Amino acid sequence: xxxxxxxxxxxxxxxxxxxxxxxxxxxxxxxxxxxxxxxxxxxxxxxxxxxxxxxxxxxxxxxxxxxxxxxxxxxxxxxxxxxxxxxxxxxxxxxxxxxxxxxxxxxxxxxxxxxxxxxxxxxxxxxxxxxxxxxxxxxxxxxxxxxxx
Numbered sequence: 001x002x003x004x005x006x007x008x009x010x011x012x013x014x015x016x017x018x019x020x021x022x023x024x025x026x027x028x029x030x031x032x033x034x035x036x037x038x039x040x041x042x043x044x045x046x047x048x049x050x051x052x053x054x055x056x057x058x059x060x061x062x063x064x065x066x067x068x069x070x071x072x073x074x075x076x077x078x079x080x081x082x083x084x085x086x087x088x089x090x091x092x093x094x095x096x097x098x099x100x101x102x103x104x105x106x107x108x109x110x111x112x113x114x115x116x117x118x119x120x121x122x123x124x125x126x127x128x129x130x131x132x133x134x135x136x137x138x139x140x141x142x143x144x145x146x147x148x149x
Contacts, residue, residue, distance in 0.1 A: 003111060003112065005105050005106060005107035005111070006104075006105065006106040006107075006111065006115055006118060006119065007103060007104070007105050008103070008104040008105075008118075008119070008122050008123055008126055009101065009102070009103040009104070009126075010101070010102055010126045010127045010130050011099055011100065011101040011102075011130075012099070012100050012127075012130050012131060012134050013093055013097055013098065013099050013100070013134075014097070014098050014100055014134035014137050014138055015096060015097055015138055016096070016097070016098055016134075016137045016138055016141045017095060017096055017098065017141065018070065018090060018091070018092040018098045019070070020137070020140075020141045020144070021090045021098040021100065021137055022069070022070050022071075022090055024136075024137045024140055024141075025088055025090065025100075025133075025137075026044040026073065027044070028040045028044070028050065030136065030140070032132075032136065033129070035054060035055050036052050036053065036054050037052075037053045038050060038051070038052055038053070039051045039053065040064075044064060044067075044073075045064065045067060046064060046065065046066070046067045047063060047064065047065075048063065048064045049061060049062070049063055050062050050063070050064065050075070052077075060077060061077070061078070062075050062076060062077040063075070063076050064076075065085075066087075070090070071089070071090060071091070072087065072088060072089045072090065073087075073088055074086065074087045074088070075088075079108070079110070079113075079114055080110055080113070081108050081109045081110035082106060082107065082108030082109065082110045082111045082113065082114055083105075083106075083107055083108050084104070084105070084106050084114070084118065085103075085104070085105040085106075085107070086102070086103070086104055086105075087101075087102070087103040087104075087105065088100070088101070088102055088103075089101040089103070100130060100133070100134060102126065102129075102130050102133075104118065104122045104126065106118045
């Protein structure tokens with residue numbers, strides 16, 4: 001029997017419209033987590049396959065799951081008898097403000113093998129990473145507004 005899943009979660013509010021937040025977060029060209037790079041085979045839709053590429057390592061495959069357009073999606077990475085899931089929830093606070101919630105979930109019969117790596121790799125960086133994404137979103141929306149005149 002599997003242990004209780006490990007759940008790491010952080011939320012932040014960003015001064016961007018919910019529509020822009022969704023467009024930004026589902027455009028993998030905006031994903032920045034050096035030295036990792038990301039590829040997506042096809043459109044950002046349920047079931048599409050992606051890869052995380054790290055220098056000197058085998059590519060890590062993942063799939064897009066549970067897409068609720070404008071609201072939430074998940075990225076699911078299969079591991080050996082476990083699953084690492086990254087959930088994104090985007091909620092309207094107002095017309096110009098969006099609440100972003102990022103949840104990392106490790107589950108499965110063999111999750112103990114990965115627990116420390118996930119806790120150490122994501123736990124200390126979850127808040128700062130989400131703040132970085134929110135700042136990039138705000139800058140991108142401001143730039144888009146400036147270009148639009």
